[in-house]
Amino acid sequence: MRRAHAVEWVRAAEGELMARLPEGTLMQRAAAGLAATCAELLRDGAPGRVYGSRVLVLAGSGDNGGDALFAGARLARRGARVSAALLAPERVHAGGLAALRAAGGRVTEDPAEAERADLVLDGIVGIGGRGPLRDAALPWVHAAGQGAATVVAVDLPSGVDPDTGAVPGAAVRADVTVTFGTHKPGLLIDPGASYAGVVRLVDIGLAEVRGTGSAPSDPRRARGGRALGTEPLAPLFDGHVVEALQQEDVAALLPEPDAESDKYRRGVVGIAAGSARYPGAAVLAVGAALHGGVGAVRYAGAAAREVVRAHPEALVGEGGPKDAGRVQAWVVGPGLSQDAEAERAVTEALDADVPVLVDADGLRLLARRGSAPANALLTPHAGEAVALLAGIGVTATRDQVEAERLRHARALARGYRCTVLLKGSTTVVTGPTGPARVNATGTAQLATAGSGDVLSGLAGALLAAGLSPVDAGSVAAYLHGLAGRLSSDGAPTTATAITAALPEAWRRSR
Numbered sequence: 391m392r393r394a395h396a397v398e399w400v401r402a403a404e405g406e407l408m409a410r411l412p413e414g415t416l417m418q419r420a421a422a423g424l425a426a427t428c429a430e431l432l433r434d435g436a437p438g439r440v441y442g443s444r445v446l447v448l449a450g451s452g453d454n455g456g457d458a459l460f461a462g463a464r465l466a467r468r469g470a471r472v473s474a475a476l477l478a479p480e481r482v483h484a485g486g487l488a489a490l491r492a493a494g495g496r497v498t499e500d501p502a503e504a505e506r507a508d509l510v511l512d513g514i515v516g517i518g519g520r521g522p523l524r525d526a527a528l529p530w531v532h533a534a535g536q537g538a539a540t541v542v543a544v545d546l547p548s549g550v551d552p553d554t555g556a557v558p559g560a561a562v563r564a565d566v567t568v569t570f571g572t573h574k575p576g577l578l579i580d581p582g583a584s585y586a587g588v589v590r591l592v593d594i595g596l597a598e599v600r601g602t603g604s605a606p607s608d609p610r611r612a613r614g615g616r617a618l619g620t621e622p623l624a625p626l627f628d629g630h631v632v633e634a635l636q637q638e639d640v641a642a643l644l645p646e647p648d649a650e651s652d653k654y655r656r657g658v659v660g661i662a663a664g665s666a667r668y669p670g671a672a673v674l675a676v677g678a679a680l681h682g683g684v685g686a687v688r689y690a691g692a693a694a695r696e697v698v699r700a701h702p703e704a705l706v707g708e709g710g711p712k713d714a715g716r717v718q719a720w721v722v723g724p725g726l727s728q729d730a731e732a733e734r735a736v737t738e739a740l741d742a743d744v745p746v747l748v749d750a751d752g753l754r755l756l757a758r759r760g761s762a763p764a765n766a767l768l769t770p771h772a773g774e775a776v777a778l779l780a781g782i783g784v785t786a787t788r789d790q791v792e793a794e795r796l797r798h799a800r801a802l803a804r805g806y807r808c809t810v811l812l813k814g815s816t817t818v819v820t821g822p823t824g825p826a827r828v829n830a831t832g833t834a835q836l837a838t839a840g841s842g843d844v845l846s847g848l849a850g851a852l853l854a855a856g857l858s859p860v861d862a863g864s865v866a867a868y869l870h871g872l873a874g875r876l877s878s879d880g881a882p883t884t885a886t887a888i889t890a891a892l893p894e895a896w897r898r899s900r
């Protein structure tokens with residue numbers, strides 16, 4: 391599992407660790423890891439070596455600039471020609487600047503150096519950053535973007551909000567981000583994630599933090615410098631706010647039949663989707679559900695004929711969920727339209743007393759109620775999220791939802807008291823409490839009509855197979871993203887092709 395911690399938590403943990411170590415130790419650990427990555431990038435890319443390479447350090451007014459200056463000093467000692475732009479000279483990290491000068495580095499005021507550099511270190515601002523990049527940095531960042539330099543962000547790309555991933559204005563576009571101690575949420579959530587490039591984690595010893603077991607989850611106490619306990623801080627990484635499933639996590643969650651399995655024990659998913667006008671949504675959702683690890687898929691609704699023609703394996707009926715027979719989970723909503731019959735299907739699925747995934751038209755109908763059962767999984771895109779938010783009295787625009795996905799997904803989960811999967815460039819899955827899951831496998835090629843129906847069918851099947859709503863949603867997003875990449879392979883893809891790639895995505899995830 392990849393975990394990200396909020397700034398408040400990072401500061402508390404670092405505060406505890408710093409109190410036990412000689413001054414400057416953490417910054418030296420950070421700088422050493424940073425310099426090692428830069429050296430590797432210089433050796434592997436242009437110019438092919440550290441000696442003689444041109445490195446530019448952009449140093450802001452905080453410790454992030456200190457990290458960058460110390461790393462610059464290390465590179466200068468290995469023969470790199472290092473210069474530093476001081477964006478707030480009167481507040482620069484004095485020790486870092488002294489080290490750089492002692493190693494032969496110099497100060498520059500010429501932004502054109504950013505264009506000529508082989509490598510630019512973005513130490514403008516780190517976890518202390520708030521709001522858009524300030525003006526002093528802009529000419530340098532712009533010039534770095536014009537040149538061929540590899541841009542390495544220190545801790546996170548400057549201009550990206552560390553806790554939310556919001557990018558309120560100009561920000562550094564990094565090729566590589568070297569982050570310290572733990573990931574920051576802003577590195578895993580778009581739009582911030584798309585500024586970070588490849589993210590590398592440098593261990594600065596946060597796992598050594600010891601405490602009484604409650605810290606550093608209480609940052610105020612930790613900042614107060616209370617006495618340190620002796621037992622290892624087991625819940626250290628329980629304080630994370632965001633997590634991303636990795637392949638081994640997905641492998642552990644995928645339902646697998648065993649020797650005693652039969653089709654009913656594997657789970658049956660019901661799909662109430664499609665309409666005379668939109669039969670395709672039903673065909674797609676059922677098609678994906680058939681690849682979702684259940685023993686059988688029931689379909690209930692107006693597109694029964696089209697569904698069985700496309701998928702003879704499906705058990706179909708033209709009535710609503712109430713008449714469909716037993717299932718372990720319902721998917722309701724894709725292509726359903728919003729007439730009285732659709733409303734009845736949503737009501738019956740919600741009343742069925744099994745986990746229920748609500749998508750598309752189902753969400754519009756749910757927004758009018760303003761509530762959902764606790765075992766529901768809602769799968770809105772940003773536009774549907776706006777409607778759902780309105781249903782609980784929150785006004786937001788689509789742009790606002792996309793700028794701060796985590797906050798809005800959480801608001802929905804709290805407001806409807808169930809699990810929410812917010813679709814889009816970073817899919818976020820969250821319940822009312824606990825860490826939010828973000829999905830790293832997606833690709834913009836998934837933005838194609840019907841791809842959301844595929845996700846619904848797949849996630850519904852995983853629900854029926856016994857996964858919790860958070861697990862079902864996040865595993866489905868993972869497989870769906872991977873299938874999108876496999877089916878696209880650099881070219882436009884389709885919902886049908888994404889479905890066809892699900893078995894390969896599954897195989898690669900086991």
Ligand SMILES: NC(=O)C1=CN([C@@H]2O[C@H](COP(=O)(O)OP(=O)(O)OC[C@H]3O[C@@H](n4cnc5c(N)ncnc54)[C@H](OP(=O)(O)O)[C@@H]3O)[C@@H](O)[C@H]2O)[C@@H](O)CC1
Pocket residue numbers: 401404405408416417418420450451452453454455457514515516517518519520521522523524544545546549570594
């Ligand atoms: N803690 C630790 O143990 C360790 C921390 N480490 C490192 O320290 C970093 C955190 O350092 P930090 O706390 O000094 O904050 P930092 O990110 O440098 O920014 C604060 C300065 O930036 C300014 N500023 C704010 N917003 C801005 C903007 N939009 N655009 C431009 N400027 C902006 C703000 O100015 P002010 O608002 O005061 O005018 C203030 O002066 C962390 O990310 C990691 O790299 C590592 O060494 C490992 C050990």
Ligand SMILES: Nc1ncnc2c1ncn2[C@@H]1O[C@H](COP(=O)(O)OP(=O)(O)O)[C@@H](O)[C@H]1O
Pocket residue numbers: 750771812813814815816817832833834835836837838839840841842843844845870
């Ligand atoms: N820019 C993007 N990057 C990654 N995935 C995306 C992007 N845009 C959309 N997606 C994904 O594509 C799917 C689209 O779903 P949805 O909007 O419901 O489409 P439809 O209603 O046509 O099926 C979702 O899984 C969503 O997360």
Ligand SMILES: [K+]
Pocket residue numbers: 454512513514515516543544545546547548
């Ligand atoms: K930075």
